[in-house]
Amino acid sequence: xxxIRITGRKNPLLRQVxxxxxxxxxxxEAGLFVADGTKLLQEAVRHWPxxxxxxxxxxxxxQIPEQLRVVRVPEDVMASISPMQTPQGALFLCRLPEKTxxxxxxxxxxxxxxxxxxxxxxxxxxxxxxxxxxxLLEGCADAYSHKTVRASMGAVFRTPVVSTTxxxxxxxxxxxGIPIAVTALTERAQDLRSAQxxxxxxxxxxxxxxxxxEILDDTDAELIIPMNPECESLNxxxxxxxxxxxxxxx
Numbered sequence: 001x002x003x004i005r006i007t008g009r010k011n012p013l014l015r016q017v018x019x020x021x022x023x024x025x026x027x028x029e030a031g032l033f034v035a036d037g038t039k040l041l042q043e044a045v046r047h048w049p050x051x052x053x054x055x056x057x058x059x060x061x062x063q064i065p066e067q068l069r070v071v072r073v074p075e076d077v078m079a080s081i082s083p084m085q086t087p088q089g090a091l092f093l094c095r096l097p098e099k100t101x102x103x104x105x106x107x108x109x110x111x112x113x114x115x116x117x118x119x120x121x122x123x124x125x126x127x128x129x130x131x132x133x134x135x136l137l138e139g140c141a142d143a144y145s146h147k148t149v150r151a152s153m154g155a156v157f158r159t160p161v162v163s164t165t166x167x168x169x170x171x172x173x174x175x176x177g178i179p180i181a182v183t184a185l186t187e188r189a190q191d192l193r194s195a196q197x198x199x200x201x202x203x204x205x206x207x208x209x210x211x212x213x214e215i216l217d218d219t220d221a222e223l224i225i226p227m228n229p230e231c232e233s234l235n236x237x238x239x240x241x242x243x244x245x246x247x248x249x250x
Contacts, residue, residue, distance in 0.1 A: 002066075002067075002068070002069050002070065003069075003070040003071070003072060004069070004070075004071055004072070005071070005072045005073070006071055006072070006073050006077065007073070007074060007077065008077075009077055009080050009081075013053070013055075013071065014073075014077070014080075014081050016030070017034055017055070017081050017091060017093070018081055020032055020033060020034045020093070021034050021081075021083050021146055024142045024145065027096065027142065027144060027145075028096070031095060031096045032052070032093050032094065032095060032096060033093070033094055033096055033144035033145070033146075033149070034091055034092070034093055034094075034146055035091070035092055035094065035146055035149040035150070036082060036083060036084055036087070036088065036090065036091050036092075036146055036150065037084075037088045037090060037150065038060065038062055038088050038089070038090045039153075039154070040092075040149065040150065040153075040154050040157075041054065041062055041090050041092050042062070042063065043153075043154030043157045043158070044092060044094060044154070044157050045063065045064065045065065046157075047154070047157040047158050048094055048157040050094045050095030050096070050097065051068065051092060051093075051094050051095075052068070052069065052092075052093050052094060052095055053068070053069045053070075053071065053092065053093040054068055054069070054070050054071070054090065054091075054092045054093075055070075055071045055072075055073060055078070055081075055090070055091040055092065055093075056070060056071070056072055056073070056089060056090055057072075057073060057074070057075050057078040057087065057089035057090070058072060058073070058074055058075060059075075059089070060088075060089035060090060062090060075087075075089070078091070083146050083147075094144075096144060097160065097161075099163070100160045100161070100162045100163075101162075102135055102162050102164035102168055102169065102172060103172075104169070104172040104173045104175075104176045104178050104201065105133045105178070105201070106178055106198060106199050106200065106201070107132065107133070107197065107198045107199070107200070107201075107247045108132065108133040108134065108135065108201045108202075109123070109127060109132055109133070109134045109135075109201075109202055109203075109204060109240060109243065109244060110134075110135050110137060110169055110180070110201055110202065110203040110204070111123065111134060111135070111136050111137060111140055111203075111204055111240075112137045112138075112139065112140075112166070112203050112204065112205050112206060112211050112212055112215060113137065113138070113139035113140060113205060113206035113209065113212065114136075114139075114140045114141060114204070114206060114207070114236055115139065115140065115141050115206060115207065116141060116207055116236070117141040117142070117145050117147035117148040117151060118147060118148075118151045118237075119141075119151075119207060119235065119236045119237040120136075120140060120141045120143065120148050120151070120152075121147065121148040121149065121150065121151020121152035121153075121155075121156075122151050122152070122237040122241075123204075123236070123237050123240045123241075124143065124148070124151075124152040124155045124156060124159070124161070125151065125152045125153050125155045126237070126240065126241045126244060127155070127159070127240075127244060128152070128155035128158055128159045129155075130244050130245070130247075130248055132244045132247060132248075133162075134159075134161075134162065135162045135163070135164050135169065136161065136162065136163045136164070137163075137164065137165065137166055137169070137203075138165060138166070139206065140163075143156055143161040143163075144156065144161075166212075166214065166215055169201070170218065173201055178199070178200065178201050179199065179200050179201070179220035179221060180200065180201050180202075180203065180219045180220050180221075181195065181197070181200045181201070181202045181203070181219060181220060181221040181222065181223050182202070182203040182205070182211045182215060182216055182219050182221075182222055182223065183202065183203070183204055183205065183210075183211070183222075183223050183224070183225065183239060183243065184205075184210060184211060184216060184222045184223070184224065188222055189222040189223055189224035190221065190222070190223060190224065191223075191224060191226055192223040192224065192225055192226075192242075192243065192246055193226070193246065195221065195223055197223075197243065197246050197247040198247055198248075200220075200221070202223065202243050202247070203215055203219065204236060204239060204240045204243065205236070206236070207235070207236045223243075225239060225242055225243075
């Protein structure tokens with residue numbers, strides 16, 4: 001195993017880790033992202049060909065392929081770079097994937113402006129479990145931020161994340177004959193239990209604003225999740241989970 005030891009907090013590699021953790025632009029420019037935790041590390045070892053460098057605290061063991069670079073650091077140094085209040089003792093750098101082409105599919109989910117990385121990661125985790133294709137539109141959180149990766153519980157390593165634009169989705173679904181529906185709290189929205197979700201692409205909107213008006217004005221159907229009329233709305237990840245579950249029932 002190619003293992004080295006670093007004890008200085010100002011080491012260039014550790015400085016880069018901090019920048020990658022804190023900046024989406026830095027991740028895009030470097031073509032790298034950072035994730036943390038021993039369990040996620042094992043998911044990356046099994047599923048992610050772009051795993052490049054593993055940083056481990058003293059005393060932490062992990063099954064690492066021989067060809068990978070392993071960096072050992074004291075616990076206080078790990079604490080200085082880890083995004084976790086209680087570090088698990090493992091950080092790792094991965095190469096960002098090549099852009100995945102958007103392919104329209106029936107029974108897929110389109111995310112519009114999901115900005116909370118916890119919500120995004122939870123949606124990706126649920127979609128991975130239910131085998132529902134997902135595409136991210138403009139304004140979504142970074143799928144490769146450490147918060148999203150953690151919330152996804154490794155789903156981003158197993159299922160490719162597709163980013164696209166509304167225009168591309170609209171044109172591609174139109175050519176494929178796939179109707180697009182949106183979840184919306186409107187008077188004309190139909191109960192999603194009566195809709196053929198398996199035949200549609202369904203758009204879930206942002207936590208605060210919902211689906212953009214541009215999309216609302218140009219889709220084939222509006223759907224509503226039946227719930228207590230005293231309840232204003234649902235968390236975006238919960239709404240997405242309900243939609244995906246219903247997709248699998250019909």
